Amino acid sequence: MTEMEFGRKSSPRRVPLVKAExxxxxYGDNIVLDQVDLEIFEGDVVALIGPSGSGKTTLLRTLDMLxxxxxxxxxxxxxxxxxxxxxxxxxxxxxxxxxxSYNLFPHRTAQGNIMLALQKVSGLSRDAAASRALEELERVxxxxxxxxxxxxxxxxxxxRVAIAxxxxxxxSLMLFDEVTSALDPELVREVLETMRTLASNGMTxxxxxxxxEFARTVSDWVVFMQDGKIVEVGHPDQIFDSPKxxxxxxxxxxxx
Amino acid sequence: xLGRNRYRTSPGSPPDPVGxxxxxxxxIGLACGGLSLTTVLLGAVIVVLAxxxxxxxxxxxxxxxxxxxxxxxxxxxxGLIVIMLSFLLYRGARxxxxxxxxxSGAAMAVQAVLFGGLLYWFxxxxxxxxxxxxxxxxxxxxxxxxxxxxxxxxxxMAVAGEALGLIGGVFVSIGTISQNVAIRAPIRVYxxxxxxxxxxxxxxIIYFGFxxxxxxxxxxxxxxxxxxxxxxxxRSGEVLRAGFQSVSSAQRDAAKGIGLTNxxxxxxxxxxxxxxNVIPPLLNEFVGLVKDTSLxxxxxxxxxQADLYTSGQIAYADTFNATLFLCVGLGYLxxxxxxxxxxxxxxxxxxxxxxxxxx
Numbered sequence: 001m002t003e004m005e006f007g008r009k010s011s012p013r014r015v016p017l018v019k020a021e022x023x024x025x026x027y028g029d030n031i032v033l034d035q036v037d038l039e040i041f042e043g044d045v046v047a048l049i050g051p052s053g054s055g056k057t058t059l060l061r062t063l064d065m066l067x068x069x070x071x072x073x074x075x076x077x078x079x080x081x082x083x084x085x086x087x088x089x090x091x092x093x094x095x096x097x098x099x100x101s102y103n104l105f106p107h108r109t110a111q112g113n114i115m116l117a118l119q120k121v122s123g124l125s126r127d128a129a130a131s132r133a134l135e136e137l138e139r140v141x142x143x144x145x146x147x148x149x150x151x152x153x154x155x156x157x158x159x160r161v162a163i164a165x166x167x168x169x170x171x172s173l174m175l176f177d178e179v180t181s182a183l184d185p186e187l188v189r190e191v192l193e194t195m196r197t198l199a200s201n202g203m204t205x206x207x208x209x210x211x212x213e214f215a216r217t218v219s220d221w222v223v224f225m226q227d228g229k230i231v232e233v234g235h236p237d238q239i240f241d242s243p244k245x246x247x248x249x250x251x252x253x254x255x256x
Numbered sequence: 257x258l259g260r261n262r263y264r265t266s267p268g269s270p271p272d273p274v275g276x277x278x279x280x281x282x283x284i285g286l287a288c289g290g291l292s293l294t295t296v297l298l299g300a301v302i303v304v305l306a307x308x309x310x311x312x313x314x315x316x317x318x319x320x321x322x323x324x325x326x327x328x329x330x331x332x333x334x335g336l337i338v339i340m341l342s343f344l345l346y347r348g349a350r351x352x353x354x355x356x357x358x359x360s361g362a363a364m365a366v367q368a369v370l371f372g373g374l375l376y377w378f379x380x381x382x383x384x385x386x387x388x389x390x391x392x393x394x395x396x397x398x399x400x401x402x403x404x405x406x407x408x409x410x411x412x413m414a415v416a417g418e419a420l421g422l423i424g425g426v427f428v429s430i431g432t433i434s435q436n437v438a439i440r441a442p443i444r445v446y447x448x449x450x451x452x453x454x455x456x457x458x459x460x461i462i463y464f465g466f467x468x469x470x471x472x473x474x475x476x477x478x479x480x481x482x483x484x485x486x487x488x489x490x491r492s493g494e495v496l497r498a499g500f501q502s503v504s505s506a507q508r509d510a511a512k513g514i515g516l517t518n519x520x521x522x523x524x525x526x527x528x529x530x531x532x533n534v535i536p537p538l539l540n541e542f543v544g545l546v547k548d549t550s551l552x553x554x555x556x557x558x559x560x561q562a563d564l565y566t567s568g569q570i571a572y573a574d575t576f577n578a579t580l581f582l583c584v585g586l587g588y589l590x591x592x593x594x595x596x597x598x599x600x601x602x603x604x605x606x607x608x609x610x611x612x613x614x615x
Binding site for chain 1: 506507509510511512513514515516517520524525528529532
């Protein structure tokens with residue numbers, strides 16, 4: 001898995017923005033991640049696909065240190081963030097993460113959700129945070145929903161607020177964890193549209209997804225995982241049209 | 257014949273789910289049930305008032321009168337008839353509202369039978385002795401002040417105990433959700449000890465034990481508050497722990513994900529949600545504590561320090577009149593009924609959603 005030429009689309013000398021090396025994650029005797037290596041370069045959109053239970057979500061959460069790997073290291077912007085001495089809140093403000101179940105704070109309005117990080121992490125004043133939060137809502141097309149509580153928003157709107165909340169801190173990397181899986185089919189499009197715009201503006205993204213069409217059209221690289229291992233990496237067309245491994249071929253034909 | 261009557265289950269007319277025609281007969285059940293209960297309750301009150309209900313012997317005269325016996329028996333008998341009638345009316349009802357009217361009438365009839373029977377039984381007992389002992393409000397007059405003072409002390413002890421206990425409870429709950437067993441184990445022992453022993457015993461042990469074992473003379477009042485605080489710490493700690501666990505770990509993930517520090521996660525994400533979730537159970541705890549202050553009886557407070565219950569006890573020892581005790585019970589109700597009502601209001605508000613916490 002080490003001969004990954006994946007990510008070198010323009011200059012071969014670029015340093016990866018985030019690099020996971022030899023990640024092993026055990027839950028008891030269960031091997032969830034089995035010696036996984038992954039590099040993501042700045043500006044790349046990487047789709048992580050594979051059958052459920054293959055370790056995609058765990059790998060994504062490991063990059064944000066929401067899961068602590070049993071062994072292996074994660075280097076983000078040149079810093080090994082698995083080191084206990086690293087201040088994780090400083091690391092996480094540089095990454096945005098969006099979850100399958102939105103996870104908005106139910107006691108705060110849409111605007112209040114976004115303001116919290118701006119005030120407490122970026123140290124903005126209340127007024128500055130408020131107007132910045134409105135700008136972020138504007139970007140996802142929900143400015144008029146600023147005063148609504150999460151319970152008053154549709155799933156798609158909640159997820160767009162969650163994206164705005166993650167974007168508010170100007171992260172250099174965005175992690176999307178099956179963000180459309182909990183949505184009604186007619187709401188999926190608005191969320192994917194938001195992510196598409198983000199990708200075309202050059203955001204570096206890792207997207208765990210079951211939306212194969214999205215993976216195919218938006219991503220620069222597709223990573224296929226199965227049984228805790230990365231089985232195949234390639235350009236979308238190659239992965240979907242002529243997969244090299246039998247596992248990947250089986251998966252791709254099944255989801256098509 | 258197929259069609260409408262195919263699913264008929266009772267021999268009467270089939271219930272009409274739409275309720276096209278008014279179900280006139282069911283009103284009879286409701287009216288007669290109401291009449292039986294009114295006869296018993298209102299009749300009894302009117303008879304007593306008509307005999308002049310100022311002094312205990314006047315109340316006794318009213319209860320022992322023939323008209324009191326007639327009214328209660330009549331109401332009870334009417335209730336019995338309504339109960340039997342209701343079975344027929346229920347089967348014959350054509351609409352769902354009609355059926356529920358019959359049930360309401362029958363429920364009131366049952367109450368009429370119970371209360372009518374009980375009051376009749378009571379009117380044949382030693383009514384004079386009872387009213388002289390329990391309904392002699394002239395005996396309360398001289399002790400009014402000391403009962404009020406008792407109520408004040410009860411509230412002070414309950415509020416102080418609850419306030420200190422809540423502060424303790426926050427630390428206890430954080431201890432119980434700690435990943436570290438060296439922190440969690442002693443907190444568990446503390447909680448189980450205070451939940452597993454009677455409060456009355458805790459009060460005694462703290463009062464006498466501190467005085468003798470630690471040569472620390474706390475005074476009964478302080479010892480009582482300390483006991484309530486320690487007890488409440490354990491109880492509210494458990495309530496708060498449940499509150500913390502009711503906020504999903506996903507909220508913690510989201511808060512970490514935007515780079516909040518642990519202190520800020522606690523303060524701005526977890527606590528606001530926890531507090532909303534635990535207000536009703538904590539209010540219930542407080543209602544319990546108000547009543548439990550009566551247990552300070554075991555450590556012999558002076559009259560000026562006495563709680564409501566002890567004040568009643570002291571006054572009873574002077575007068576041997578149980579009317580004072582009756583008033584003590586009313587005193588607890590005066591404090592607790594509004595609190596119980598408040599629990600209901602808060603719960604409804606939280607469930608109605610706005611700003612409420614989803615699971």
